[in-house]
Amino acid sequence: MSTVITPPPQILVPVLGSDAAFPVGRIFCVGRNYAAHAREMGHDPDREPPFFFAKWADAVVPTGSTIPYPAATRDLHHEIELVVAIGAGGTDIAAERALGHVWGYGVGLDMTRRDLQAEAKKLARPWTMAKSFDQSAPLSALRPAAEIGHPSAGAIWLKINGETRQSGDLADQIWPVPEIIAHLSRLVALRPGDLIMTGTPDGVGPVRPGDRLEGHVDGVGDLAVTYR
Template sequence: MDYVFPAPPQASIGVVGEAARFPVRRIFCVGRNYAEHAREMGNDPDRDPPFFFTKPCDAALETPCTVPYPPLTDNLHFEIELVVAIGRGGTDIDPDRVMDYVWGASVGVDLTRRDLQAEAKKMGRPWDWAKAFDASAPIAPIVPIDAVPSLSEGRIWLAVNGEVRQDADIGDMIWSVREHIATLSQSVRLSQGDLVMTGTPAGVGAVMPGDVITGGVDGIAELEVTIGPR
């Protein structure tokens, strides 16, 4: 097929133990999926249906990496998240069959321009400028699902310059992986290459150029992200 200019390269993340890479199609993110984080953001953590926002596929950046401090913000926040990689397409997936569609898992950081998000909330506008900017989804290499011990329990943590800021268990999710992926599949057809960032626990905060973020989900993956200059 001919294009009017060269097609952009396929966004991808490495796979642990394999030379082949995981091609990224879309990135879905679950909002407010840990009760304590919902409270720290001023929201009620009752079990309302999960809601989602997206990042472009090329926001994914394999770790370890350096992320430039983005423009238009003075309040860049970290949010550590379990990442689920989809390997089979489907719609209206039964929660009991969700694992049939999961290819693997990893850990990532949902970088957020918090000041832009606060402005968008106040004005009733979409969160795109706050969430979907360049290099806003650094993700560790993906672990095939056969090597993942659990998607329902395990410590999730993040540190900045060696100081732990977020420390919880993925079992604390309001909506489990099975539940929120099933809900997502009612709205869109999930496809091979989709990534789902499953929400962040309490403790989010700001980082500055020169800060080093480390974090992980025990038994699955760890990452390191350096915040570069503006």
């Protein structure tokens, strides 16, 4: 069957040290998965189950990019995150089997138009335009779990212009990766190609034109982008 318009291109993320690429389907994001960040956003991490929001696949922008400062905001914020790449789909996945569905990992930024988010919260409206906008998901090359294992502890940090702004440890996650996958798979059928952004440590804050952002997750990799 022919199409009436040219189909959009498949979003591909490179695999580090390889000519291969990972095709991206959907991007799910976990909110408030580090206790200190939940508190800095005014919430009690001991009383809330995980919740999810989404970004479009074409929000992905590769590491090394120079990115235009986004429209419709004066308060763009950084959120550094471990990213999980799903290789095998499923529903109602048990936590003890969840890591068998993971293809690999990367380092990502959940860029947020914080002023739009604050206004949406105040009016009890969806966050979509605060979270899923053009080039709002900078992402490193991915590394296969078969090569690096499944990181559950290790440093995660973000620097802006060489100054550390966020610093945490994967071990501080309220919901570790297996539990995230188990919970999400009870809400939607996971598919190969899905990405899961697993939440950010505390220290989120503003990004200005001209800033260079460098992110890192121990054992996974590095990410760098510049805003203009």
